[in-house]
Amino acid sequence: MVARAPPPLAQATNPRLLITTQTYRHPASPQISYCAMRAAFDQIGLLPRQVWADRILDEARETADPVHLVRLFGIHPGIAVKYVHAAHPDKALPRIR
16 A cells, blocks of 8 residues: 555635644644633634634635635635635626525
8 A cells, every 4th residue: 555645735816824723833832822812803803703704805805716716725615616706706607686
């Protein structure tokens, strides 16, 4: 049996990085608490869900590719199509009843 290389990770077009309680740190350092993350969002007056949705919409504006959004964010394909249609209303296909 031949070992296969893992698939390449999807690359985002947006240079900004979203930091989570799992990704902010070096493996040797302690994990940040939920309260600390929440306090950071409270200071700017946003909910994490709003930042997440904005990040997906920005990526949809750049790529217009729902498959890319599915791979990058792990969202359902139907949701990815909705983000692409919201980002590019001029390219949306007419709805079928």
